[in-house]
Amino acid sequence: MAETTPNTLKSDMAVSSMPAAQSAARRVSPSVYAARVGRHVILIAAILFFLFPIFYMVSSSLKTHVELFSQPPTLLPQAPTLAGYFDLFNNRQFGLALRNSLIVVSGSVALSILLGTLAAYSLSRFRLPGKLNGILAFWILSTRMLPPIVTIVPVYQIINGLRLVNQFSGLIIVYVTFSLPFAVWMMRSFISEIPVDLEEAAMVDGASRWQAMWRVTMPLIRPGLVATAIFIVIDSYNEFLFALILTNTPDRMPMSVATAALIGKIQVQWESMNAGGTVAIIPIVVFAILLQRHLVRGLTLGAVK
Amino acid sequence: MSSITLPRPAAGPPGSGESLWAKLGQDRWLRFTLLLPAVIVLVVFSVYPLLYSLYTSLWNYRFGKFTTFAGLDNYQHMFSDGAFWNSIGTTLIFTGVVVPTELVLGLLLALILVEDVRFRTLYRTAYIIPMVLAPVVVGIIFRLLYNTEFGLPNYILGELLHLPRPDWFGNPQLALPSVMVMDIWQWTPFMFLVLLAGLQTIPLDLLEAARVDGASYWTSLRYITLPLLRPTILVALLVRTMDALRLFDQVYVTTLGGPGTATEVVSFFVYKVAFKFSQMSYAAALLIVLLVITLIISTLYIRVLNVSHVAE
Numbered sequence: 001m002a003e004t005t006p007n008t009l010k011s012d013m014a015v016s017s018m019p020a021a022q023s024a025a026r027r028v029s030p031s032v033y034a035a036r037v038g039r040h041v042i043l044i045a046a047i048l049f050f051l052f053p054i055f056y057m058v059s060s061s062l063k064t065h066v067e068l069f070s071q072p073p074t075l076l077p078q079a080p081t082l083a084g085y086f087d088l089f090n091n092r093q094f095g096l097a098l099r100n101s102l103i104v105v106s107g108s109v110a111l112s113i114l115l116g117t118l119a120a121y122s123l124s125r126f127r128l129p130g131k132l133n134g135i136l137a138f139w140i141l142s143t144r145m146l147p148p149i150v151t152i153v154p155v156y157q158i159i160n161g162l163r164l165v166n167q168f169s170g171l172i173i174v175y176v177t178f179s180l181p182f183a184v185w186m187m188r189s190f191i192s193e194i195p196v197d198l199e200e201a202a203m204v205d206g207a208s209r210w211q212a213m214w215r216v217t218m219p220l221i222r223p224g225l226v227a228t229a230i231f232i233v234i235d236s237y238n239e240f241l242f243a244l245i246l247t248n249t250p251d252r253m254p255m256s257v258a259t260a261a262l263i264g265k266i267q268v269q270w271e272s273m274n275a276g277g278t279v280a281i282i283p284i285v286v287f288a289i290l291l292q293r294h295l296v297r298g299l300t301l302g303a304v305k
Numbered sequence: 306m307s308s309i310t311l312p313r314p315a316a317g318p319p320g321s322g323e324s325l326w327a328k329l330g331q332d333r334w335l336r337f338t339l340l341l342p343a344v345i346v347l348v349v350f351s352v353y354p355l356l357y358s359l360y361t362s363l364w365n366y367r368f369g370k371f372t373t374f375a376g377l378d379n380y381q382h383m384f385s386d387g388a389f390w391n392s393i394g395t396t397l398i399f400t401g402v403v404v405p406t407e408l409v410l411g412l413l414l415a416l417i418l419v420e421d422v423r424f425r426t427l428y429r430t431a432y433i434i435p436m437v438l439a440p441v442v443v444g445i446i447f448r449l450l451y452n453t454e455f456g457l458p459n460y461i462l463g464e465l466l467h468l469p470r471p472d473w474f475g476n477p478q479l480a481l482p483s484v485m486v487m488d489i490w491q492w493t494p495f496m497f498l499v500l501l502a503g504l505q506t507i508p509l510d511l512l513e514a515a516r517v518d519g520a521s522y523w524t525s526l527r528y529i530t531l532p533l534l535r536p537t538i539l540v541a542l543l544v545r546t547m548d549a550l551r552l553f554d555q556v557y558v559t560t561l562g563g564p565g566t567a568t569e570v571v572s573f574f575v576y577k578v579a580f581k582f583s584q585m586s587y588a589a590a591l592l593i594v595l596l597v598i599t600l601i602i603s604t605l606y607i608r609v610l611n612v613s614h615v616a617e
Contacts (some may be wrong), residue, residue, distance in 0.1 A: 020409040023403035024337055046414055047431050053446045055432065055492065060449060072464065073457050126336035137341070143351040145603035149572045150592045153361070153579050155420065166414030177350035209335060238439035240554040252387070256441045260558050263445065270449070273554050281438050288428055289439035295498060305503040 018191050031268070035224055054281070061085070061274035078128055084271030088262075092272060093250045094279065097258030100247075103168050107235045108175035111228050115176070116183025117191075117225070121213060123184070124191045125199075137188065144181035148241055166252045174242050179232040186231075190224030221224060227294030230287055237284055255280050311452055316557040355596065362590035379590035389591065391566050392574035395481065399570060404542060410489070411496025411541075413587045416526070418497075418505040429501070444558030448474070453489045465600040474560050477567040484568050492548070496541055503537030504530065543606040550599060571595060 060068060061084050062077040088094040119140075123133055155174060156165075164170030198220070199212040207215065218225075240256040247253045253261070259280050262273040288295070361380050364371040383389050414432060418425050435443070450456050451473035451578040475484040507530060515525040553572040556562060562569035562577065569577075575595065579588035 025402050039420075039422065042413065042417060043422065043428050050435050050490070050494065052434055053450055054438075057442075057446045057449055071455065071460060073455055073460050075419055115343045115346065118339040122336045122339035128336060128340075136344070140343070140347065142603055143347055143599070145547055145599060145606070146351065147547075147595060147599055148571060149551065149553060149575050149598070150358070150596050151351060151354040152576075153585060153588055153592065154357040155485055156351060156355070158350070171610070173346075174350070184343060234437055238437075238441075240439065240441050240557070241576075244557075256439050258552075259439070259445065260441045263448070263558055267446070273445055275447065277442045280442050283432055284437050284439065288434060291318065292430060292433055295433065 005098045018070065033181045035207045037180045057274050058278050061271070061278045063271075065271060084275035087269075088275045088279065089097075092258075092262065094258060094276060096250055097253055098279070100168070100252060101237055101255040104171050104175065104231055104243075107168065107172040107180060108191075108236045109194075109232045111172065112179035112232055113187075113229055114175045115227065116180050116228070117187045117218075117221075119184045120187035120191055121217070132278065137185070140181045142182050144178075144185070148178070152241065152245060155242070159246060162181045165246055166248050168252065171243060171252075171254070173244050174246065175236045175239065178239070179235060183228055183232065184236075186228040187221065187224065190221045190228075221293075227291065230291040234284060234287060356591075358589040358592045358596075359587055361587075362593055364586055366586040366589075375586060379587050380594070382587060383590065383594065388566060388569070388574060391568050395566075395569055396550065397483060397573045398550070399464045399481065399488075399552065399608045400546060403485050403492070404491050404545045404549060406485075407493045407496045407545060408538070408542065410493045411498075412500050412538075414493075414497045415504055415531075419503060429498075432497055433494045435491045436498070438491065438553035440491070441488060441558050443491050444555050447483070447490075450560060451483060465476040475564055477564050480564055480567040481559050484555060485558065487559070488549070488552070491555075492545060494528060495545065499544075500534065503534050503541075507533050540606075542603065547599065547602055547606070550595075550602075 014185050055087070056075075059074075059076055062080045062082070063074070064077075064081050064083065066076055067074060074100065076210055122128075125135055127133065128136070155177075155245045159170045159281055162170070164173070194217050198216050202212045202216045203209070237254075238256060241252075242262065243257045247257055250258070259273075262269060262276045316378045361371075361376055363377075365375045365378075383547075418428055422428070428545055438446075450458060453459055453470060453472045453475070456473075458473075459470040462468045471479055474480050511529055511533075515529055520528075539576055551572055552570045553576065556573045557571055560568040562573045571591075575588055575591045578584050578591060
């Protein structure tokens, strides 16, 4: 616990406690001034580069068909309309896609966190025969590194054999296999940070193995659990390839496939496509902003804190 | 010291000898019971598929049945398959351009934002957004921007600068660079965020001491910051390289590998072989080769992680 919070990106304070930088900022020489201006020019250019494309899609989603094709392109919709959104939800069953994603994502998060935490607990707390702790940990990590395309053919055949194609459970199982190595690896590092003494003390006081695990360690790794879960949410929500192969009707297609379907084969339906893209990113952008403190650790499988 | 820490693989399980934990903590069955569900899931969905692919790749597979033993024919076919080599080449070029560019841009932003800049939290939040978007949506965003008729870049080029209006995704020369820009847009934030975290672990007193000794910004960057950042840079490079090998979604929603095969990266090529041409055996052989390539890179990755763990 004590380890998890300072790891995050919160060293704003550490940097601002640099007295030299602050006094230098007050006595401004021309070259320092130029450097500061240059810095802000770069930072603002980067903001434009990263955010403008998103803004442009959101803005375009509110334009009429005519305005979308007009020249010069407008930055803001001149006559805002929700036509694209109405089309999306009334004619294209996009609400279903949201529901499907909710089901698939929550199913796979719950399962992979549960299985992952149990396995991680065993790996970090028990000594397994041989060198199994290390071997298993690295084997699990290495399954994470496979490009998904490598397993797609056989996984399709397994899911097909189980009659789970176009079923939520089929997609959930597949997503669990993607997220599980990540969950094990992350939870293992979080559990290792909690001193074993705490559980020992509880057990000396008469707690059972399970009680020590659930009442002592689990509450302490909750921040890690949340960070891991949020990451799995993003990954499963955004996943496309397997969802494309394993679902084929609107009542089972998750968001990513439904969004891609808007692009259409022959004619692009720009209004509903932009609206769909906008709807699709809202939940995930909210998530990203909430989790940014935890993002780094997840991105590098705990390698960089 | 280093910003890289592995969760103590060796020191993890306590219970050496006569410690209290050894007596209380070693539960003979529980340790396996806890592991079992996860291991079963992973065996069924990652080990079995690999063995199955290996098997499939050695047989001829027609209409859902294994017909005749093919031996290494499927692997041999690869050598003479121009489309395969084209996809490998495209992937290499793509990775070779995209990953270093993202590194440089991400490092630049991280170096600026590690300083005490006003609104730095705001900047950081803004910069990470592209990274979490679904690749499918990123495809949509760029189809809109790159649109030949009404996309903003083409308006600026055509109407304001009176230059030709390129067909970004449609022109064989421009399609791959256009996909690269899309990838750089989405993944520079990753490099930025990871490198920023790495930079923040570099002790300030070290840089302070260098400054007192009269080192310029560039000198301390060259001799202190970058050497200390090296492990983080390596991790970031490896993660992105592995990701670049997987590139599929963006290609699927923008160019479908085209025009021709200009943007047919290796994942997309395998997808086509398996699901468009239904050549399952050949696809399986391709998967095995792809797997070996990935294994080499991931071994490298794990080794780097371990080495830096030891160094710590």
